[in-house]
Amino acid sequence: MRLLQAAGLAKFYGPRLVFKDVSLYADAGEALLVVGPNGAGKSTLLRILAGDGHADAGTVERTPPPGRIGFLGHRPFLYPQLTALENLRFWAGMYNAPDDEESLQAMLQRVELAAVAKERAGHFSRGMAQRLNLARVFLTKPQLLFLDEPGTGLDRRSAQILHEEIARAKERGAGIVWVSHHVEHDLPLADRVIGIARRKTVFIGPAEDYEPEAVC
Numbered sequence: 001m002r003l004l005q006a007a008g009l010a011k012f013y014g015p016r017l018v019f020k021d022v023s024l025y026a027d028a029g030e031a032l033l034v035v036g037p038n039g040a041g042k043s044t045l046l047r048i049l050a051g052d053g054h055a056d057a058g059t060v061e062r063t064p065p066p067g068r069i070g071f072l073g074h075r076p077f078l079y080p081q082l083t084a085l086e087n088l089r090f091w092a093g094m095y096n097a098p099d100d101e102e103s104l105q106a107m108l109q110r111v112e113l114a115a116v117a118k119e120r121a122g123h124f125s126r127g128m129a130q131r132l133n134l135a136r137v138f139l140t141k142p143q144l145l146f147l148d149e150p151g152t153g154l155d156r157r158s159a160q161i162l163h164e165e166i167a168r169a170k171e172r173g174a175g176i177v178w179v180s181h182h183v184e185h186d187l188p189l190a191d192r193v194i195g196i197a198r199r200k201t202v203f204i205g206p207a208e209d210y211e212p213e214a215v216c
């Protein structure tokens with residue numbers, strides 16, 4: 001099932017072209033990896049795809065309703081004065097996800113934060129905050145999920161937890177669009193790859209055909 005279809009996207013910031021002619025799709029149960037050098041426009045593209053920014057040309061069609069779309073960007077969207085549990089309860093309420101203590105604790109367990117469930121998020125290390133951020137996003141079981149460098153600040157164990165959550169989301173049929181700088185590490189979980197560089201698409205195809213030399 002097609003969850004996202006974008007065609008002919010172009011973006012300018014003022015007079016400067018970021019990219020043009022970008023077309024892609026995301027299907028249920030698949031992860032599309034978005035790769036490219038710094039400044040290529042990956043985050044800009046992801047925001048446009050997620051509906052959090054406008055393109056100067058092209059179209060984006062999303063199948064799921066806004067309440068079934070998840071976005072993990074560079075800002076953590078956590079309330080520092082609330083505990084980990086309270087943060088999750090807040091997000092569960094926003095997205096009509098189960099907000100009973102057992103469900104929330106189970107989610108915190110998955111990101112290995114159960115032991116600090118009642119500590120304030122503002123006291124968390126960067127990696128712990130990012131794990132709570134992952135819990136926030138995966139808790140709501142989005143049908144279409146946009147991830148912008150979700151591995152940032154994560155140690156090996158946390159990166160493994162991230163991969164487990166992505167695999168789980170794919171298994172339940174979610175479509176994932178995933179900006180990554182850790183291409184070699186993330187490629188095994190990807191189904192397709194789009195490479196953006198030099199203001200255009202320089203690679204698009206199945207993950208097994210990906211050629212790193214094309215994207216630089």
Ligand SMILES: Nc1ncnc2c1ncn2[C@@H]1O[C@H](COP(=O)(O)OP(=O)(O)OP(=O)(O)O)[C@@H](O)[C@H]1O
Pocket residue numbers: 013018036037038039040041042043044045
């Ligand atoms: N709000 C903005 N106003 C003007 N220029 C911007 C804005 N946001 C991004 N840019 C510029 O657009 C280009 C693409 O930025 P973007 O953050 O999308 O790239 P990226 O591929 O995600 O980079 P990175 O790998 O470093 O995260 C950069 O040159 C950046 O300076």
